[in-house]
Amino acid sequence: MLLEIDFNSDEALYIQLRNRIILGIATEELREGDTLPSVRTLAENIGINMHTVNKAYAVLREEGFLTLDRHRGAVIALDLDKLRALREMDEMLRVIIARAICKRISREEIHRLIDEIMDDFGG
Amino acid sequence: MLLEIDFNSDEALYIQLRNRIILGIATEELREGDTLPSVRTLAENIGINMHTVNKAYAVLREEGFLTLDRHRGAVIALDLDKLRALREMDEMLRVIIARAICKRISREEIHRLIDEIMDDFGG
DNA sequence: GTTTTGTTATATGATAAATATAACATACTG
């Protein structure tokens, strides 16, 4: 999988990297058991520091997207704690939906947008 | 409206403040034409610096949630550029939905969560 | 034994966030 970074973005590099990998899992470019490049290899490929990749991996582990073994490396492994996932999703959605309500975006429009995005992911 | 801040949060103070105000508008605690406290008053009430409040107000103006007049102060005024709002919403939703897919949260569960949150807002 | 892995430690420069003082222009208040 190709992992790119936008150096002009206002998003932190390790956050961009984390999101790219999550998007990769969602689109099934990355599957359970797949291994990611080592922190040093990926850092060199992208052209960033090893610790930045390490931080992205550490966050992904903490959030339940992969496991990190000393010699197998970074392996996609999904922790399906749905209660936790739903709780986190609720928190993230709340502000977004509040914005939508302010802008007079209807419930139907939101549902439609969700469907469009889900279709893009090949669901 | 009561505007509180969590000093232990990892979110920037001005972002927290911005989100609180957006939530206030969505729940109709704040309505079109209502005025917010002056930057100095609110800063003192919360216990933060004037410029932090000023930044939150400036962001809210830029995002189309209020206008800032020299003597009326900060007034709730919604810019209903729905195209822009939908575009921004799409971008914010994409990563969230990718996370949901990874966690095996179904399309129906997402729609249900949206409805729950919308109901909370009194829609 | 050498290599590769994630991991930790420490230091440094760069950028952003928050604070502190000060001043300005404008409109309301008395």
Added chain:
DNA sequence: CAGTATGTTATATTTATCATATAACAAAAC
């Protein structure tokens, strides 16, 4: 008119975060 309160701008300082750099460690693989 003087005084007050408003957002706004400017400048400086401190603090926190991000990214980098170098180094070292422990454990499994070869």
